[in-house]
Amino acid sequence: MKKALLRPNLKSARRNGRVKLDEASQLQGQLLATRDYAEAVIEAVPPLLVLDERLRVQTANASFCKAFKISSRQTLKRRVYELGNGQWNIPKLRTLLEKVLPRKSYFKDFEVTHEFEGIGRRTMLLSGRQVDHLQRILLVIEDVTEQRKSQAAMRTSEIRYRRLFEAARDGILILDPSTRKITEANPFMSELLGYRHEELLGKELWEIGLLKDEKANQSAFRQLQKKHFIRYENLPLQNKMGQHHEVEFVSNLYDEDGRKVIQCNIRDITERKRAEEALLAAKNKLGQHALELEKVVEERTSALRETIGELEGFSYSVSHDMRAPLRAMQSFAQFLVDEYGSKLDEQGVNYLLQIMRSALRLDRLIQDVLSYTRVIHAQLPTERVDLDRLVRDIIETFPNGQPIKPEIQIKGTLPEVSGNAALLAQCISNLLTNGTKFVPPGTTPRMEVSAEAVEDASFRIWFKDNGIGIAPENHERIFRLFERIHPSTEFEGTGIGLTIVRKAIQRMGAQVGFDSELGKGSNFWIQLKKG
Structure with a gap:
């Protein structure tokens, strides 16, 4: 009987134990899941x-x-x-x-x-x-x-922007795109427009004189919304006091922290426009003066050319016409010496010889003046000149009036050059004459003529002498007209020979120069293009 009663209780206990084990297992699983979740967190x-x-x-x-x-x-x-x-x-x-x-x-x-x-x-x-x-x-x-x-950098950037904003000498306005009203303005805008800062806030551009009227204001904003940028080069502005200014107006639409913002930059160009207008007026006036001056110069140049032509013609005529009576004086003086010299005392003969020498010097001077005039006025056909043949011909016929016969040597073969044969002959003759004349007494004049190729497809022709040389302080004088370094009692001459050389060389588009040292001779040169 008792055993029959105990069997149901045992079965119930076993069932309860299995339930508790299942619950414990579930709880342990939940705890593990919670732990894993917590660790993941x-x-x-x-x-x-x-x-x-x-x-x-x-x-x-x-x-x-x-x-x-x-x-x-x-x-x-x-x-x-x-x-x-x-x-x-x-x-x-x-x-x-x-x-x-x-x-x-x-x-x-x-x-x-x-x-x-x-x-x-x-x-x-x-x-x-x-x-x-x-x-x-x-x-x-x-x-x-x-x-x-980042925050510090942002604060620094904001401070710098604020300083620039407040110190800028251009006006800066910040506007709300939705209302078109000013939300911020820098101090220069108050200075330019005459409004206090608080008076500018909440106004539209046309209300402070920047745009013509509300309609123009709305049109500008539609363009800005479409292009995000507008610019007016010469925008008229009238400030609160009624003063007029010319300004450059630039406006941009951009994003700032997710919201739209309009920034307007206004530069006062009134003074610049005045300066530009003054500069234009001055330029026009200067141009008018230049035209007038050009006309005056042209008139005076024409008159000067006419005067110079007359003077040159007169000098040529005088020089040419003077030679006839001069030759007559020289001839009659020579006749007196030849025919009546025996009837005159020694002093009388010396007077006649002095007349003859003076007439000869004057004749040489006239011939040099005529040569200079021809150099100035001569037509200059440029041609290929055989310089070697030209120099040798001049040397063969070279006057031998010096007490001691000069020795002139040509080194090598001289090249063909581009120039005018007549003018070159005049230049070479004058250089040879100078080189053999200015030598110490009792010295045999020696000259060497040579050529060397130089840059720019040219030849430099050298005329080296053993003369007395030229002091540095006289280097600038020797090419001047009628300039004489030595008195005629020491060395004969008219002071025109080297002037003729320089003028002839210039007219041929060539160059002339020299190196010289007192007591050591001179090295004159002329530089000509290759023929």
């Missing part, structure tokens, strides 16, 4: 430390290890102040953990800046919470270093 959040009541690290998540370059093994069971060889022994952190947290059970977003060996100076937001039933402390460290740098 911990790994996903910013740097986090879980501390026990003695401030020893129980958990350091991956974010903490990565941010502060430390391994999880180096953190576990260590006091937080010992981490990183004591780098976390931060006074503010001690205050928060040891004094603030016990009283309030939590703290949030305390900013701390600290220098770490491996990662440098970092700025962190510290948040902590004490979990009493677990006897744990959660310490969250948010690294805001880059954020603070």
Whole structure:
């Protein structure tokens, strides 16, 4: 009987035990899932430390290890102040953990800046919470270093922009695109327009004299909304006092933190326009003066040419016509010496000889003047000149009036050049005459004629002598008309020979020059194009 009663109770107990085991298994699974979820959350959040009541690290998540370059093994069971060889022994952190947290059970977003060996100076937001039933402390460290740098850079940029905005000598207006009203204006706009800053705010452009009227204002804004940019080069403006200005107006539509903003830049170009108008007027006036001056110069040049032509004709005529009576004087003086010389005393004969010598010098002077005039007026056909043949012909017929016969040597064969044969013959003859004349008394005149190729497809022809040379202070004088360095009692001459050389060379588009040193002779040269 008793056994029959016990069997149902045993079966019931077994069923209850199986139910409790199932419930326990389910609970364990839930606990494991909760733990995994909590660990996943911990790994996903910013740097986090879980501390026990003695401030020893129980958990350091991956974010903490990565941010502060430390391994999880180096953190576990260590006091937080010992981490990183004591780098976390931060006074503010001690205050928060040891004094603030016990009283309030939590703290949030305390900013701390600290220098770490491996990662440098970092700025962190510290948040902590004490979990009493677990006897744990959660310490969250948010690294805001880059954020603070960005904020500092932004503040610096804003300060600089504000300084530029306020100091700019161009007007700047900020407008709301939806209302077309001014929301900000820099000080120069008040100076230009005569409105106080607060008077400008809330007004449209046409209300402060920038655009003609409300209709023009609306048209400009439609164009700005379409193109995001408008520009007016010469916009008339009337300020509050009725003064008129010319301005350049540029307006841009752009985004600022997700909202549309219009910026207008206004530059006062009144003075520039006045300067441009004055400059244009001055230019026109100068152009008129230039035309008048050109006319005057042309008239005077024509008159001067006519006068010069008359003077040259007169000088040529005088020089030419003077030779006939001069030759007559010379001839009659010679007749007197020849026919009546025996009837005159010595003084009388000397007087006649002096007349003859003076007439001869005057005749030479007239011939040189005529040569100079021919050089000035002669037609100059340019041709190929056989310089070697020309120089040898001149030497063969060279006058031998010197007491000592000159020795003239041609070195090598002279080249063919481009020039005028008549003028070249005159130049060479004059250079040879000068080189053999100006020598010390009793010295045999020696000259060497040579040629060398130089740049620009030219030849330089040298005339080297053993004469007395030319002092440096006289180098500029020798080519002047009628300029004589030595008195005629020492060396005969008219002072025109080298002037003729320079003028002839210039007319052929060639060059002439010399090197000379007193007592060491002279080296004259002429430079001609290749023939």
